[in-house]
Amino acid sequence: MTLELKDVSLRFGADTHIYPTSLTLDPGSFNILLGTTLAGKTTLMKLMAGLEKPTRGEVWFSGRNVTGVSVRSRNVSMVYQQFINYPNLTVYENIASPLRVARIAEAEIRKKVESLAELLKLSPMLERRPGELSGGQQQRTALARALAKDSDLVLLDEPLANLDFKLREELRDELPRLFADRDCIVVYATTEPTEALLFGGNTACLHEGRIAQFGPTGEIYRAPKDLVSAQVFSDPPINTVTVTKRGGEFRLADMAAWAAIGEFANIADGDYTLGVRPHHVSPLARGENPVGIDGKVLVAELSGSESIIHFTMHGATWVSQSHGIHPFEVGSQAKLYADMSRAMLFDKNGTRVAA
Amino acid sequence: MNNKTINHAAWIFVLPVVALVAFNAIIPLMTVVNYSVQETFGDNTFFWAGVIWFEEVLHSSRFHDALLRQLAFTFTILAIEVPLGVAIALAMPRKGAWVSVCLVTMALPLLIPWNVVGAMWNIFALPDIGLLGRGLNALGFDYNFTRQPGDAWFTLILMDVWHWTSLVVLLAYAGLVSIPDAYYQAAKIDGAGSFAIFRFIQLPKLKRVLTIAVLLRFMDSFMIYTEPFVLTGGGPGNSTTLLSIDLVKIALGQFDLGPAAAMSLIYFLIILLLSWVFYTLMMRSEAQ
């Protein structure tokens, strides 16, 4: 039960929505499509589901070419950002609906619906209608319906986006557990890097209709292939600036200089794009190779436990996200430290430079 | 993977509709096209006539007059019904028990068969026994729609406004209630008066729905037949003989099938053209 996209692309007239994409998703895997609005997440899901037919390329499932096979004859479920349930059916009937279509015996249905309701904490509201439920409960009902179908492919299109922050946290915790003992392929679309990280599994970074990179989530976060992947997978946005390497030294204009050590010791001289994640920039000299940078403070956001300092430096706007409360006067000059041992370097084509 | 077979039986259910459309629209239309280029003397023998019927119709002053009357009628009722409909929709309550009362009252005229509307207004407006006719005369107006062309037009337009403004009201109302509350709240906070709210929020948001309303009312009023036929029969004289009435007179009254067919096609093309112009203009202003 493997889903394969082979050079799939989608065009409408002159507009390319998905550039040729190849992707293999294994049974039982949890896969995340990460990208901004309009990056092509939903379109890619529709191609996987068969709701959209690719302009070129093929979709294979379990070693069978299913390109052009209608979604009705594939075993797919989908949960959307909006809470979509049958408004005139009770929660019980909503969850039971895919089972009724499959003509399963009544006793069997009852058993299955009740166990799903238990799992998703819906047992007390089985007799209510979706309109009488809170947003979180409505989305749980939609999830239960998707699970009841026992699909081979479950597509979740930003299902938590319309929920309260805390509810989101709660369901985010539960979701992977729901699929833990199933061998279906789960695809989860999100705009939030943190969400992708917490789910783990595999992540595909999507940018303007292309998959920049696909692989194990933690690996992509820590070792992105290129600048696009690093930018898609960074919240707050990754800080970038052009630096020059000459001999054994990096220079950031005439502001800062530091030794090219470790993996960067032997790379060629020239200009590079430096990428430093906001939590590796701190008002305190922390980490293995902190380098001081002078900037002008734009905004200081102090949440209860951390400080988020926005500052301009050599024409670029940088963000520092650090533990503890570090008050800064707006408009003042400040020294912040970037831990260069954690920094990434990208060449002119945006490819990450690694030893 | 569970394999469900695709249900090809679904196509069979579509067949009756295809057949119906064929009988209902395509075949009669083709017959009309056929008649419009032939001459017949009534014994079912036909001769090729080319475009002479089209030339004749396009040059006849009778057709010109009927077309002008038709345009005058359509634009008059559009000019009254659309603003009136929007005004009534604006005045209707958005919440509460009165909503359904208003909606049902508004929908009532739309439920009455067209020939009944014609007959009702005919009796209602009669100067000797009708409430409207007698009332107007009692107030000192010299009103008689069966004799005076002006009165006939007045009655015709009043009838159409009574019958069809509701359609505009219902469409506009549906458009109004779909505007999110936040827009009204923002406008209140920005200090906008009710005219500014209408001009900058309600009207722009109603644009789509009003396009539909104008199109529907345009097409319907341009093809109107039953009501004026029952009310005035096209009279007095030819003063209210609209295109559709004239067409029937030629086709069935005089049995001039060729000219009638040619006129039908021209009529059809005018409606198509004007609808297209309307639609394009309104969509273009939407896109800007």
Next chain:
Amino acid sequence: MAKITLENLGHSYMESPQSEADWALKKLNIDWEDGGAYALLGPSGCGKTTLLSIISGLLHPSAGRVLFDDKDVTDLPPDQRHIAQVFQFPVVYDTMTVYDNLAFPLRNRHVPEADVDKRVREIAEMIDLTDTLGSRAKGLTADGKQKISLGRGLVRSDVNVIMFDEPLTVIDPHLKWLLRSKLKELHQRVKTTMIYVTHDQTEALTFADKVVVMNLGEVVQIGTPVDLFERPQHTFVGHFIGSPGMNVLPCAVEDGKPHFAGTEIDTASDKNLNDIKGTLQIGVRPEFVQFADKGVPAKVVKVSDAGRFRIVETHADDTSIKLLVPEGQGIPADDAYLAFDRNHTQVYRDGWIVA
């Protein structure tokens, strides 16, 4: 600009409220200082939107008074209160240009055209819309439209308070950072009183100088972000603020001291607990729990990678305890001991903090 006072404010959507539960807002007394940045934070249905509507004058309260600078405005309509509001979904006047949108509130108030022009250009500069002044507002992206909504508030010189109703809902995460810091920056520049309603703790804590936490129509705590983080007055605040929320553990009392899992727990308060009746709990945030050589015995059950840190879930005495482990620090494989930071560990009685 004005000080805002809410005096015994209450609201019910019912004609004649009977029980406590019929009130959407229950007896609020709040003072908001002139020029402050405030956030109203709570889950959906907590009454925060109701409260916002009452302040703006879109809703008349069932009880109590609203005062602006000690002047009763309870019966005044919105346009006479001199307030501005940014809604959840962007509200712009579609047919107008950006310029006309910004000028609209001034023109409605018959401000001379020369002053309108000056003011509009000044504000457009502030919110980075100068380049788009001539284009139709309809064509702008969601964040651009929200800026217009905000701009319509800023142009007026008579505004007492600008209110935000979850303004970042429809904004992509990477733009959220920018728009949020822009709001903060603007507040620091114009010093108008601002009230920001949200269910998102990050937005509330980073934007506001003072946060009002609400639940079930009541104010649970008003405090600075640091107060809320370090000394939540109620377990609800502890749970709702922080991600993950505060660990709340059952508390046993021996010799007047709090105990959990057979271990004595040092807390910030030295109070003898023998005299206190009610259900006792211990609250400690995941940020203040560490692995140690001795302390509460626990088992590691789940590790989630959040990039900057890892969230480790442990079980101790059948209770789940979460802790945050910074990037690069080790995590015991299975059995471990947990130590709580004494200064940030509190005891709660029936939900409320024991001082």
